[in-house]
Amino acid sequence: MSALDTSTSAESxxxxxxxxxxxxxxxxxxESADRPLVLLFHGRGGDESRFVPxxxxxxxxYDVIRFRGPLAYEDGYTWATPVTPGAATVPGVSYGDGAAAVEKWLDDNGLDTxxxxxxxxxxxxxCILSFQLLERRPDRYxxxxGLSGCISPENAVSPGRADSPTRVFWGIDPVGDDFLTSDRLDATxxxxSRFDTVELHYPNTGHDIRAAEFADVVAFLKGSGSRP
Structure with a gap:
């Protein structure tokens, strides 16, 4: 896995x-570069307590770092300026900007080695932010x-598979989650498809996380792959 390159470091x-x-x-x-590190990002309007349970x-x-979004939103925080459905441009702070902020924090703290x-x-x-981090650096993670999320509207969909070693877990409720429209599901x-992806469905979960889903996440992180 490569460290942060100079082009990302120099980015505004x-x-x-x-x-x-x-x-x-x-x-x-x-000082413990031999221990796996997991970075966790909450949803819009939430905060770092989302993953405490x-x-x-x-x-x-595993070492774990939970992050708080840099933008205040309702009673919590978020990673990018909310986009009006159908808008042609992304105003204010984009998910790319949020991802750049995470990359800079890692670099400033000597963790991106x-x-x-x-x-x-x-x-x-x-989840959108995590996918944006992968889009920017497909050989790093x-x-x-990705839980109950999709790609950012600013992500360009490239044809073919990426030359990436990254394994992706995508947990969704494609029927009961109103956030995941058919267009968002198809685009994601x-x-x-460019990555080594496992897509698992969790019926009746809606826009949430269930205990069974996170148990599958843990198994995936440990290299056990998807459940039968």
């Missing part, structure tokens, strides 16, 4: 990550976890 960053919540002191994580399920050898195994994952808007499936 519109927003800054100011709140991150590591499972151990950052100095200890920085699930953290104990992760293997103890070539020998470090990094996985990213998120719920809803956090070991695993990407086309984009994910």
């Amino acid at each position: 960053v519109k927003v800054t990550i100011t709140e991150a919540f590591p499972s151990r002191p950052l100095d200890e994580i920085r 699930w953290i104990p399920q992760l293997p103890p050898e 070539p020998d470090r195994d990094i996985s990213v994952g998120g719920f809803s808007a956090g 070991t695993t990407v976890i 499936r086309t984009w994910l």
Whole structure:
């Protein structure tokens, strides 16, 4: 896995990550490049507490960092300026801007080193951000976890498979989740076809996360693949 290249480092960053919540002191994580690192991103209007109930399920050898979105939104935070459906342009802060802010935070904190195994994952808007991170750097992340989300409208869908070692877990309720319209599902499936992707369905979940889904996430992170 490659470290942050100079073109990304030099990129103008519109927003800054100011709140991150590591499972151990950052100095200890920085010095433990042999331990897998998982980055988690909440949905729009939520915050870093979204994943607290699930953290104990992760293997103890994993380090985890939960991030708070850089933009205030309703009673919580988000990663990009909300886009009006059908809008031709993305105003304000895009998901690309949010992803650049995450990349800069990792680089500034000495965590984006070539020998470090990094996985990213998120719920809803956090899923969109995770997919945007993968779009920008398809050779960087070991695993990407997308829960109840889709690709960003700013993502360009490239034909064919990407030359990427990344494994992707996409957990959705394609019938009961009103956020995941047929257009969003189709576009995301086309984009994910470039990667080694497992798509799992969780009926009657709606726009949420269920315990069984996160158990599958843990198995996927551990390399066990999808459930039978």
